[in-house]
Amino acid sequence: MSDCFEVNVSSSSSFARSGVLHTAHGRVLTPFFMPVATKGAVKFVSHPQLVNELCVECMISNAFINYLKPGLGLIESAGGLHKFIGWDKSLFTDSGGFQLILDHFVHKVTNKGVFFKNPFDKSIELISPTKAIHIQNSLGSDVAMCLDHQPLFGKSRAAYLDSAIRTIEWGLECKKAHEENVNKTNKHQLLFGIAQGGIHKDIRCKCALALHKIGFDAVALGGFGIGEAQRDMYAIIKEVKKILPKNNPTYVMGIGSPIEILNAVENGADMFDSAYPTRMARHGLIFTSEGPIKIDRAVHKNSFFPLDKNCNCFVCRNHSRAYLHHLFKTYEQNGLMLLSYHNTYFITNLMKEIRLSINENRFESFKKDFEKNYSKKEN
């Protein structure tokens, strides 16, 4: 366990806490949410918007996807992923392990690693845990994630146990590769392990503890948001928190809906990433303080109200639902841009308010008020 994370304020009535994550590209206040920049860009949200207007301090890219295109050679020539994409703040990379559950990427999985199908030339290639680390070393991200293994939701307990054991074995290999490799572009790259085990508390806890003993900078929780009940996820987060040191930054991977984030924070989560806010924006589902709305619904066609009357983002200050409905229904790209902007603002603003409420020791009441408003369903 490194000293990359420190807790500042702990809630007196829950596991919620605020703190700071230190990376080679600066400090990130926790709890925070990372927008997903799979190919080095958040879909439909520009870097200037992220930095200047949305105050995003950290995002996550995908090592495997960048490895396929444009390839490591080009990114190394540029001086690493930060320089290639022009991002001077903290940057995580996901190993590509999550793509394990996507049929069109995976040929087969063995103890050696994942045999991926390259979608561009149809070739099959082994991504071993070592290879996954070498790729992320080359990219030079601030935080590299181990290659992990997760079954599809609903598999047997035995399947979850197998994947947890495999994830630990792969974690050992990742740690070894990370220590041996002389990093070209980021000498202070952190390495996080990922605990698996589905909703089985004992498997999760044993997996998390084993990973902790390997000596990662943090143990994250993976494999959520794929079909399990939300209360099961919160229970797992709480159980894992109990057995890991207080200064383990708890990264709950793949989670991004407002209610889930609030409950995860209540149970001790410190960081999140998810394509959910931006993907939902592209699909027309918009977060508002009074619950999610679908902008393509006919009810918004003649509405000159903003998406969210309580939101202070550029879109809500300047545009009506009628306009955004029109852009969305006519496939105008600016519609996707404005909606993605709003959803990203909504989540980053939520995180800001969560941090503030924890620091002022009123997180529970903030959460209660938010949830009450969010379930109004008047939209």
Add this chain to the structure above:
RNA sequence: GUGGGCGUAGCUCAACUGGUUAGAGUGUCGGGUUGUGGCCCCGAAGGUUGAGGGUUCAAGUCCCUUCGCUCACC
């Protein structure tokens, strides 16, 4: 004017020699979407088969009349 072709869901089209309750795509209206995908998935509504008459146990389908569109030739 003469001859041919075509009129079926909002739109584009299916329906073998007449034979269950006229289907599909798209669009419309709902719901889903979480560590690549601008997609995709699920459900619902929507038809006097241009109109009128006839033959038949039975007509979107065959016959007659009529209206509309279209092509060719005068």
